[in-house]
Amino acid sequence: MAGELTDKVAVVTGGSRGIGRATAFALAAAGAQVVVNYARSSAAADAVVAAIRETGGSAIAVQADVSDAAQAEILIKAATEKWGRVDVLVNNAGITRDTLLLRMKPEDWQAVIDLNLSGVFYCTRLVSKLMLKQRSGRIINIASVAGLMGNPGQANYSAAKAGVVGFTKTVAKEMAARGVTVNAVAPGFIKTDMTDDLSNTEAILKYIPLGRYGEAEEVAGLIRFLAADPAAAYITGQVLTIDGGMVM
Numbered sequence: 237m238a239g240e241l242t243d244k245v246a247v248v249t250g251g252s253r254g255i256g257r258a259t260a261f262a263l264a265a266a267g268a269q270v271v272v273n274y275a276r277s278s279a280a281a282d283a284v285v286a287a288i289r290e291t292g293g294s295a296i297a298v299q300a301d302v303s304d305a306a307q308a309e310i311l312i313k314a315a316t317e318k319w320g321r322v323d324v325l326v327n328n329a330g331i332t333r334d335t336l337l338l339r340m341k342p343e344d345w346q347a348v349i350d351l352n353l354s355g356v357f358y359c360t361r362l363v364s365k366l367m368l369k370q371r372s373g374r375i376i377n378i379a380s381v382a383g384l385m386g387n388p389g390q391a392n393y394s395a396a397k398a399g400v401v402g403f404t405k406t407v408a409k410e411m412a413a414r415g416v417t418v419n420a421v422a423p424g425f426i427k428t429d430m431t432d433d434l435s436n437t438e439a440i441l442k443y444i445p446l447g448r449y450g451e452a453e454e455v456a457g458l459i460r461f462l463a464a465d466p467a468a469a470y471i472t473g474q475v476l477t478i479d480g481g482m483v484m
């Protein structure tokens with residue numbers, strides 16, 4: 237497909253559902269060849285790949301739990317074995333294990349840190365080797381407004397996402413000289429499976445100036461922009477909130 241990402245190879249972690257799924261579609265629509273990563277939802281990942289192929293795009297699904305360093309390696313290897321390079325990495329895979337601090341078990345803490353923070357480190361480290369050699373690349377990390385302003389019940393999640401923000405800025409500085417940009421996107425409340433069970437909708441909407449939840453496609457549009465060349469070539473080390481105005 238022709239577009240601003242024609243012939244680029246994009247890896248989207250957690251591309252089977254939600255924001256990652258919408259991102260896989262958006263990058264494919266821009267012409268990228270897309271690696272759709274998932275952990276468990278193989279049917280959902282296959283459906284994303286099939287839909288991309290139906291519209292003339294290229295995509296493969298790769299199962300890998302990116303909270304595990306060895307499996308992250310399998311994912312990035314699958315991309316390079318298929319297409320020889322990685323131009324765009326979207327570190328999107330994430331989970332929540334919400335509960336108030338006093339009730340939070342060490343395993344709730346660890347699972348969220350392992351995927352939402354360490355997973356970003358594993359994939360970025362592997363891809364950075366390729367991008368530094370290529371002297372080009374885009375790394376887009378999905379943070380959250382919870383990492384910027386905190387959120388009761390999310391000590392684990394907000395710590396991981398704040399970690400992603402610091403990580404993004406440091407890696408942006410380390411890689412800038414080789415033409416690789418690293419940015420973070422911090423969504424507010426987006427309609428996905430992750431936010432499906434939020435019961436206090438009215439209370440949440442009071443804090444969103446635009447008065448509604450966001451759509452996964454809206455976040456995907458921002459990610460597509462950050463991946464685009466030359467449109468976003470001069471943006472690095474930034475955290476872009478996409479939250480209907482919650483953080484301003």
Ligand code: NAP
Pocket residue numbers: 249250251252253254255256273274275276277278300301302303327328329330331351378379380381422423424425426427428429430431
């Ligand atoms: P979602 O609908 O729950 O989808 C999560 C995705 O991550 C799925 O594709 C899932 O694949 C994948 N995943 C889960 N564990 C994984 C693992 N260990 N290895 C690889 N992939 C794994 O979530 P979402 O709402 O789209 O969230 C996407 C990102 O945006 C996350 O980083 C989240 O923290 C962030 N975010 C979301 C919101 C929101 O309001 N939705 C707000 C701020 C930030 P499987 O189905 O195979 O498990």
